[in-house]
Amino acid sequence: MTAGQADALQRLWPTWGLDIDGQEKIDLGELFGNDGPVVLEIGFGMGEATAQMAAADPDTNILAVDVHTPGQGNLLSLADRNALANVRVGNGDAIILLREMLTPDSLDGLRVYFPDPWPKKRHHKRRLIQPEFLSLAATRLRPGALVHCATDWEPYAEQMLEVLTAHPDFENTQEDGGFAARPEFRPLTRFEGQGLDKGHVVNDLLFRRVPHQEPSPESHQGR
Template sequence: MRETPVVPFHRGSQRFAPGEGPAPDPAGSHHERRIRSFQPRRSRVTASQEEALLKRWPDWGLDIDGRSVLDLDALFGGRPVVLEIGFGMGEATAQMAAADPDTGILAVDVHTPGQGNLLGLADRGGLDNVRVANGDAIILLREMLAPDALDGVRVYFPDPWPKKRHHKRRLIQPEFLTLVATRMRPGAVLHCATDWEPYAEQMLEVLTAHPGFENTAADGGYAPRPDFRPLTRFEGQGLDKGHRVHDLLFRRK
């Protein structure tokens, strides 16, 4: 079988001309001294991913530079908007977008191959309700989204940072919840999912304790996987190994 050509790429290089593709460091990381929940890594971009980025980034992509507040109505044609933080290669995101075309999905990640893959899936599927944001979700939430702008937030399988000394890097922390709550309209749902048991326990603890959210599960625990969250290949492999996936659905008060 013929292999798909790949091109080496890393976040410190300028692969695309300004406006034609994701910038390597859109907000200038030297201005951000806080501990980050993600770690950019060297990546390899296939020819098809690069083609999708060049074709669709000018219309469906945006860099998180922290310079202005986004007009979500203009970006999504007045649709309600859900923010997805970390989408991997984008297969699940594309499935959710296809199943619910009346909802806009603002999908954030720093992984260039995944950005290209999602744009390719959206292009081939005619999914005009997907926008891909490149950069730090915290800067997006803090600087580029208006209060009560979001109808939902999804955080699926974030990096668990399993070593105890790295737990401070986990995304789902009280400070993050306070920020994200200000950007969600009342009644909007924050949906988290993880297959890492200790992280699931931490998520449940901090979400339950936060005054801005209430658990949608009647028993105060984990929720069944909702039908709208697709079962991904990664998740299926974990289930085959005996891993248990925990879903948490908390409503903004």
């Protein structure tokens, strides 16, 4: 960790940081100081892309979660330097955040950019984008909320597409049911550039949370 990152953590964490401990529900309006839409970003690396997106869309709040301390310090430093009042940084497990600390329908979007692909077959169960994770996330996403994933690991991209397509709570925004072009609001990251230089193919997935399905009256007959 650089001295600047350590300084940003010490100065700004009490105001812009969130310890994910599962102890209480979060009032997102209170956390951000406004009632604007909130997007959860899981895994932000060093935070450059997060800061760019926050600057380009100041009316959208970004709750960015990671466990990488230098990255947390770097994002806080970028937010401070650029006066990005719409960024909050969470430290800890995003699953605990979703399950224990966020309320139903509290999020307007979910971003998962370049998560660990766990390329070995025996490690595939550790990948984040799984049916169980999507079911949990769906309970916290408002109908119409956008789920945006990106990866440069093609087998993982195919799995993401398969899992998201099969999940009843989400629908693909692409009419052909495939991958999306990188939207303008997602900046090209340094990590992504390195992958492209190596010939990697980057795939974006854009899915929407469908309206909650109410049980039909017929489903209660005969019970």
